Amino acid sequence: MIDRVFSTVVFAAAALVVAALVWVLTDVVSEGAARISWAFLVTEPRDAGRAGGIAPVLVSTLWVLVIALAAALPLGLGVAIWLSEFAPKQRGFAAYTGITLDVLAGIPSIVYGLFGNAFFSVYMGLGYSLLAGGLTLACMILPVFIRTCESGLRQVSDDWRQGAWALGMTRAAAVCHVLLPAARPAILAGLVLGIGRATAETAALLFTSGYVDRMPESPLDSGRVLAVHIFDLSMNVTGGDGAAYGSALVLIVLIVLLNGLAQSLVDNWFKRRISQ
C-alpha cells in the first residue's frame, strides 16, 4: 500500500517534469517553426529584428562559443589533471582550489557578466567584443567542467595507474594515454554541460559581447548572441515575438547539434587513442 502510494508520487513527479518540458518544446516548435526558413538563417535582421533573419546573431554565437571552449577546455583539463593526479590528497593549495571552484560554480551569471566587463572589457581593453564575451563564458563554465573531469579521473581505477608506472611510463604518459581515455565519459559530460550553459547564456554576455546585431568582422567586434537576441526581441521589441520564437527554436536545435558533434568528436579522438 505504502509502496503503491510512493511509486505513484514519484511517477507523478517524473510526469510533471516531462510535461513541463513537452509543453515548452511544443510551444517553441509550434510558434517558431513557421518563422524558420533558409532565408531566416542567412539574412540580416531588419526593423530591430522584427523582420529579416538572424545570420549575424548565429555567427556571433558560434564565435563566442568557440572562444569559450578553446579557452576552457585545455585550461580545465589541466586543472582537473593537476587536482586528481598530482594533488590527490586535497590539502593546502589543492583544497583552496577545490573550494574556490565550488563557490565559483554557484555564482549567478550576471556576476560573471559584471566581472567580465570590469576585467576583460575595461581592464584588458577588449571593450564590448566577442573575445571578451567568450572569455567571460570560459570563466563561467570552467568550474563545472573541471569538477566533472576531476571526478571522472579520480574514478579511474588505481590499478591502471600502477600498471602504467610499473611499465616505466612517465606520469604524463600515463595520464594522456591511459587515464584520459578511461575518463572519457566524464570529460564528455563536462563538455556537454559547458556547451549547454555557454550557448544559452544571456546575462553574462550583455555586458561583455554586447547586443549590436551587425555581422561581426573579427572576434574583436561586438556582437549579439542568440540568447541575447531572444531576450531583446521579447522584452524590448513590440511585435518581435515571432522572431523570438524562431530564434529560440534555432537555439534549441543548435544545442542538440553541438552536443551530437561534441560526442562524435570526443569519441573519434579517443577511438584513435584506444585502438589505432
Next chain:
Amino acid sequence: MMIDQPTAAYTLGEMEQKAACCVPSPILQVRDLAVYYGNNAVLADVSLDIHKGCITALIGPSGCGKTSFLSTLNRLTDYHPGVQVRGQILFDGHNLRQESVDTLALRRRIGMIFQRPNPFPLSIRRNLDLPLKEHGVRDPHLRKRKIKQALKDVGLWDEVCDRLDSSALSLSGGQQQRLCIARALVLEPEILLMDEPCSALDPISSRVVEELIMRLRGRYTLVIVTHNLAQARRVANYVGFFWMRERVGKLIEFGQCRQLFEAPTDALTAAYVSGAQG
C-alpha cells in the same frame, strides 16, 4: 570461448625441469631494507639475494609487507605518498635506490605483474604498443614483431591474433593476466616481479599462468609473491618467509625451496609451512 586452454602453444621451447637449485649468481642484493608508511615501519631488516634466472617465491601472511617489498625493487614506492625506504638494493652491483638512477629505464629492466589483472582499457594491440612507444621503439615493424613474439611467449597469440583491435577488457581473467605478462615481456626485462599473479584467477587459468611462470624460468629472473604454499613449492628455487614481529614485517627465513619446506631452521617457518599457523 572464454576458458583458457592449458594446451596453448608456447614458443619458449620445452618446459624446464625444476632445478633443485640453479647456479647462484645474485642479480639483486637487498641489504637491511626497511619500509615506513609515515612513522609506521611495515618492513625491517630484510636482507636477501635474488639469483639470476631463478624463481624466488615470497610467502607469508597478509599485511606483512610483501607487496611493499616488491614495490621497492622497481621503485614504485616513489609514487606512493608518505612512504620511506631505507637500506640498500644492489642491482648488478649498483644501488638502485640512488637519486640519480633513471627509474623509467629501471622499470623497463624490472617489470611488475599485479594481483588483479590490469590491462589498460585499450585494444589488445595498443596495450603492448604503448609501452614500446613510450620507451622509444620508433620502428612500427619492429614493434609489430615484438608484440607478436610477446603474445606467443605467453601463449596468447593463437587466441587473440584475429582480434588484436578489440578491447583488452573483453578477454577472460586468465587471458588478461597473460596479456599483462606479455605487456611486461614486450619490454624485454631482466627481472619480473609478480604480486600474487594467480590469486584472482579461476583454477584452470591459474594453472595456465603457473605453467607460464615455470617456462619463464632461466630466461628471466622471477620474484613471485604467493599465498599458495603448494604453488610456491611447485615453482620456486628459493623461498623467503615473511612474518610480523611486533607489527613489523620481517624476513624470518630465506633459503632453497626444498630446504625451507622440508627442513626449516626456524620454528615459525616450520609451523607456517605445515599449515599450523596463518
